Amino acid sequence: MAETCRSWPHFVAVLGRLGDLDTALPIGSVDFRTHSETSLPVPSSVLLELARRPEVVTAMREFYAEADREIADQGATCWNKGECCRFGQFGHRLYVTSLEIAYYLATGNFPPPVTSDTCPHAIDGKCHARERRPFGCRVFYCDPSAQHWQGPLSERRLAQLKAMHESLRVPYVYVDWMTVVKAMQ
Numbered sequence: 001m002a003e004t005c006r007s008w009p010h011f012v013a014v015l016g017r018l019g020d021l022d023t024a025l026p027i028g029s030v031d032f033r034t035h036s037e038t039s040l041p042v043p044s045s046v047l048l049e050l051a052r053r054p055e056v057v058t059a060m061r062e063f064y065a066e067a068d069r070e071i072a073d074q075g076a077t078c079w080n081k082g083e084c085c086r087f088g089q090f091g092h093r094l095y096v097t098s099l100e101i102a103y104y105l106a107t108g109n110f111p112p113p114v115t116s117d118t119c120p121h122a123i124d125g126k127c128h129a130r131e132r133r134p135f136g137c138r139v140f141y142c143d144p145s146a147q148h149w150q151g152p153l154s155e156r157r158l159a160q161l162k163a164m165h166e167s168l169r170v171p172y173v174y175v176d177w178m179t180v181v182k183a184m185q
């Protein structure tokens with residue numbers, strides 16, 4: 001096992017081989033495999049394999065860069081400083097696809113502990129996973145002036161994302177973000 005895999009949490013990108021995760025898992029306090037495979041619609045091993053495919057990571061990096069540019073062109077303003085990341089309190093949910101989960105896994109550590117119905121990356125009103133946050137986090141603004149472009153832009157980009165699953169031969173899931181981060185505890 002690579003030296004970098006000897007402490008928890010394990011960063012997918014630094015594991016020497018996918019199989020190293022199995023050896024590394026008992027070091028942590030929670031068995032990632034058991035949790036993820038009972039709560040996610042696809043086995044964690046499939047998501048980890050996806051995270052290790054360079055073409056998947058490149059395609060998602062380009063997708064986010066284009067989407068970010070298009071969203072920035074709308075000039076929307078964030079009013080609530082992270083309130084929308086407190087899902088239970090704000091009264092909405094965030095859904096993510098397999099490719100978004102794969103990119104998230106490929107580009108950082110597993111999430112911090114989940115202690116409430118709030119994204120564990122939301123700390124002091126700021127997102128601490130900004131570069132790898134899902135598409136829904138990038139496109140959602142409660143600014144009323146965003147309402148006219150947000151829906152059409154989301155629908156178009158989500159259709160693009162779905163087509164990318166087909167062209168990259170990636171099994172498509174659309175799952176609640178909190179289910180994903182809880183499965184990775």
Ligand code: SF4
Pocket residue numbers: 084085094119120121122123126127128129130133134137
């Ligand atoms: S990833 Fe960032 S923007 Fe998205 S819900 Fe979590 S803290 Fe909020």
